[in-house]
Amino acid sequence: MTERGFPAEEFRARVARAQQRMATADLEALLLTTEPDVRYFTGFLTRFWESPTRPWFLLVPARGDPIAVIPSIGADLMGAAWIEDIRTWVSPNYADDGVGLLADTLREIVSTSGRIGTPSGAETHLRMPLESWERLSRALGERKLVTDADILKRLRMTKSEREIAKIRQACEIANRAFARTPDIIRAGEPLDRVFRTFQIACLQEGADWIAYLSGAAGPGGYGDVISPATSKPLSPGDVLMLDTGLVWDGYFCDFDRNFSVGAPDPKTEDAYKRLLEASDAAFERAKPGATTADLFEAMNQALSGGGGGSAVGRFGHGLGMQLTEPPSLIAEDRQVLEPGMVLTLEPGHEFEPGRLMVHEENIVIREHGAEYLSEPAPRRLPRLST
Amino acid sequence: MTERGFPAEEFRARVARAQQRMATADLEALLLTTEPDVRYFTGFLTRFWESPTRPWFLLVPARGDPIAVIPSIGADLMGAAWIEDIRTWVSPNYADDGVGLLADTLREIVSTSGRIGTPSGAETHLRMPLESWERLSRALGERKLVTDADILKRLRMTKSEREIAKIRQACEIANRAFARTPDIIRAGEPLDRVFRTFQIACLQEGADWIAYLSGAAGPGGYGDVISPATSKPLSPGDVLMLDTGLVWDGYFCDFDRNFSVGAPDPKTEDAYKRLLEASDAAFERAKPGATTADLFEAMNQALSGGGGGSAVGRFGHGLGMQLTEPPSLIAEDRQVLEPGMVLTLEPGHEFEPGRLMVHEENIVIREHGAEYLSEPAPRRLPRLST
Structure with missing residues (x-):
């Protein structure tokens, strides 16, 4: 403990x-x-x-x-x-x-x-x-x-070991809440109730409070990642994304998970796969001496062959006492990575007009490379019951 | 709705x-x-x-x-x-x-x-x-x-009727969560679990999120109202205070409730009674044309015969899109009350060294006087099971 x-x-x-x-x-x-x-x-x-x-x-x-x-x-x-x-x-x-x-x-x-x-x-x-x-x-x-x-x-x-332990604790609480999601959320639920149910799960799993929850749902992808929940029910074919910044002893996690309501269409499954490839590529690059720009480029290359970027403006950021902290994973950020830095890897792409999907993991930089603080997302898009 | x-x-x-x-x-x-x-x-x-x-x-x-x-x-x-x-x-x-x-x-x-x-x-x-x-x-x-x-x-x-309706909705959600408190919280529970349980109740009752929860518990009164929850269990004779700023559609409520774990001692019961008399006195004064200073004086008189004040610094404040907004209920604030203003009445006193108790209601100023948005607290200190 x-x-x-x-x-x-x-x-x-x-x-x-x-x-x-x-x-x-x-x-x-x-x-x-x-x-x-x-x-x-x-x-x-x-x-x-x-x-x-x-x-x-x-x-x-x-x-x-x-x-x-x-x-x-x-x-x-x-x-x-x-x-x-x-x-x-x-x-x-x-x-x-x-x-x-x-x-x-x-x-x-x-x-x-x-x-x-x-x-x-x-x-x-x-x-x-x-x-x-x-x-x-x-x-x-x-x-x-x-x-x-x-x-x-x-x-x-740069975080101390004690700080990293607190962020890890926040991540583990969110891991457990996400793991329970297929058991507690299913087709037909209005999105605002989904948000409440998920926040309850985070508290039950040990969050002190939930400073941030965003999310979205839409057919095969979503249009926007910062809007509040509406009362529109989840429908078969929707992709649901939940992104939480819950707090434990003053430290945040910040990662999201995507779920398909029933079976996803092949394009959605493929878009998800590319997001995971992007965060994998950044994870591999995330060693002391590499820069934040290197991580951005690794993700951008995996997603779009280097021609990308998005309205979100970045592919991740620092994390700790705040939901988002410096540095930013953008092409212009030349921060050299050092052991103890805690980052989010947050690739996103609009893979078809109006169909956006984002994915996020939390990592800490160690002497020999990166270590996950979030439990990495499943390789196939997890499903909710219809 | x-x-x-x-x-x-x-x-x-x-x-x-x-x-x-x-x-x-x-x-x-x-x-x-x-x-x-x-x-x-x-x-x-x-x-x-x-x-x-x-x-x-x-x-x-x-x-x-x-x-x-x-x-x-x-x-x-x-x-x-x-x-x-x-x-x-x-x-x-x-x-x-x-x-x-x-x-x-x-x-x-x-x-x-x-x-x-x-x-x-x-x-x-x-x-x-x-x-x-x-x-x-x-x-x-x-x-x-x-x-x-x-x-x-x-x-x-000064709030519009639509804004007042949203604040009322937030208050009603908190009313329901407070009403359930004796059923869901009892002696022996650590305070941090009490905080989680109460936040869950707020979500279950319809809160979009809980931007603010503070509270305290101590024998016959508490020492501080802004500290985070510890894992100390609630004991018979404790007074538990929970103060929530939950959000519905972007508007806050902000009020607290006190509970006695088992039977309160007479001094505690009396201190509670005086808090209610103080907020009653302010409620009666809260008409268009009166000032915020008048409300402060009404509460201060009821609590201490006029010699009071506390480290909290005020006896209430405005409320709306934020947990606290202007004006402040202090002696120096001369804001003239107008219909549509939403205020908290928040008397507090340290009735014995180290034994603080605070009480809070939410009201709206109408043409002919004040109207409660929170359901007024029970006249006797409510009890939790031991």
């Missing part, structure tokens, strides 16, 4: 790696505002982030332990793992929702003309009001708010 | 109200980047926002229909409701992830020195990378990116 939480040594190691990179980037502090970035250094795990009302701040100084500057409602939980310096205000506060306390703390730990890094590049955002950001910037005088030089992205991209 | 989706007339009315306020605020366009703001004008409902990778943009011009500037993966779904002008790029794109297309579109609809409003105040954030925001700002030349003058906040705070 995988344990919940992390020992303090895990967080200390993350902070040490961050501080090493901060020195190189000439940053005297990191300012973090989003759920995964705050959690990465603190272990602060709560669904309370679903409420957009209150801002939360974590500061990583150049030396020493992180300082949490947070609403008082979070003080107990923030103190539960290893963070000791916790400064709180009662939020919401219309006169000053934490900015004053944050600025005071930054003035304390950053020299008069020091630089403060905050994640600013692709796939990031600043989780605080723009007006507060501008106030903060003015309150800091000569101290400069700059990019974090991708430090968070780089650190989080 | 409440219908899913909205007719185009609902969206047109929202746009017309926005454009009226934009004229007053001298804004030639609104730039929206977050899930609820984009959905408010478009009906674009998908769990795909769980992936932070891709930015999404919606522009509301001074005249005419909104323009979506979005990743190609969303084009089909964006076209499904009523939006016609959909401009897409294949994302992720490291050279330019939509900023060029967004800037071109803004230059087309905003005059050379025009003002573009984006939500910037309390409870908002900008869902795009800071680096993209700075690039956009430079690309716009003399056109100014400014606050939206709280237009989104003001518009979304």
